[in-house]
Amino acid sequence: MANSGWSYEASPFHAGELAIQARLGVQERLDRQGRRMIRDYLPEQHRQFFAQLSYVLVGTVDSHGQPWASILVGQPGFITSPDERRLHLAAPPLYGDPLHRTLAVGADIGLLGIELHTRRRNRLNGTLSALQPDGFTVTVGQSFGNCPQYIQARRFDWRAFDAAAPKPVRFFEALEEGERAIVAAADTFFIATAHRSAGSASGVDVSHRGGKPGFVRMDDARRFTIPDFAGNFHFNTFGNLELNPRAGLVFIDFDRGDLLYLTGTAKVIWDGPEIAAYEGAERLLRFSVSHGYRVSGSLPLTWSAPEFSPFLDNTGPWKLKG
Template identity: 55%
Template sequence: MIAAPFHAGERALQAQTGAREQMALVGPRVIRDRMPDQHRQFFAQLPFLVVGSLDAQLQPWASVLSAPPGFAHSPDATHLRVDALPADGDPLAAQLVHGAPLGLLGIEPHTRRRNRMNGTVESLDGTGFMVQVQQSFGNCPRYIQAREPEFVSARHDTAPVQRLDALDLDAQRLIGSADTLFIATAYPEDVAAGDDADATSHGVDVSHRGGRPGFVRVDEDGVLTVPDFNGNRFFNTLGNLLAHPRAGLLFIDHDNGELLHVAATAEIVHEGPELAAFEGAERLLRLRVQHALRRPAALPLRWGDAQLSPHLAGTGQWAAGRR
């Protein structure tokens, strides 16, 4: 058990929503410093793994690694071995060094299961890396769209990475039609100075967000607005953003394997007419895009049509005309 798993940003949002006392009891019971056997087995059956990292400028990035099931496996309860490495141009490639903090998300969309594991790189070699567990916990299945991945090739295209200083039309279309995104955030050591939380709360998180297609609004000024629905009240992602308002987003084109990595600054909107008008949203996340990386055909997985989460029945859509 971890006695104090939540840092100052997480605790502040828990207090604001009246959940602080409950989370103080729940957190130490469900956030562990080791992986239970169920989580260890789950990671080993996945064909992809979402990874959050932090660059030298303290910008978080979200990436994805993919290989046949078994490429991620746990030799013991405090370690996860990943037999895959990021390709050139993946933001993770520059950050993957000994001691680097990582956030890992194992997600199986077609069964709507997901588990989180945060840790540090303990070792690295020519075929993969080992992560030392700091925090391990499950996530609720709400808002996951059911779609099953399928490998199209053991080797995939290596088209040049395209840097975008602003979102072009293709990027806007991908984001504006998405029903899923992944978001990396961080609570860096420099930001954590003086916090009395357990040191395992420092580092990087990566999480999933889902909604009806078009739930991410793309405005002309390069700002993305995302509704935040009811969750587990841990506030890992939003707590990080309260303390360190920078995020890394990952959008996947499920038809062709294109990846879009977005670096953004973040603001949490707690009230106002836009929030009130979006059914089911408890707050909004405003993300101002700084730049993006497009990686065509970078992921050797394809998905069929998605079955939207039944929990989206009580959520709204953006009003037309605000693009």
């Protein structure tokens, strides 16, 4: 297949994304850009990239309409592409991961293929078209690359691991000290969102967010605020939130291998003096936790210390009050 872009008359962006692009005066430019770079199939470069990965982020929605962000792990080659319109992922969900409850044929799904050590990432939104004993297959709806901004470079290695062994799981509705420490120290997390079509969740997306340690400000035990920096103006995440305020987050404790899964609602703060309190932020995202859980020692990977993104040089810490 020729490496063509978006071939449909309708925009590659949905109503929520278009509304934000119009509000910020970038819709016409983004329409041209989106038609060049967004495709309804996997270019050969993307097929090869997914095939070399050892982990991929996954966004799904549960039976209550709540998005969840997950991470799926396997040896390189666990993701294959039978053809340019399908990806097969041959790995079981990690112990306690939301994917144990959310994978279903016909469900919308979002994938983020990311290599932290090279800062490469590719997005795929599609439909779960088949469940097999070794995994599941996704049919491509949209496929596109992302820039390397705000990604902290980390190398990984495998550690001794029994995937079938139970891990400690703590369910909560408010973050306690251990969970708050993970959030407060984070320089990376992933967010899943979904827009609504005909009253149901659809068009699931999962996205990366990065910043200096402490860029996620804990407001209280159930709410925190995150700065949003200049990006590609697609507004995939914020466009979904424009139509549906529900969101799911996953934080990785890179030292312990713990995974912190959260779901709740998110609100975008577009203007006001609060934004100026964080150097480099263009807007803020305020997340309210409905519930979540922490799985201890869940991730079978060990990580190097981060090499912080040079794009963070012009961002700063929260200004202290008083």
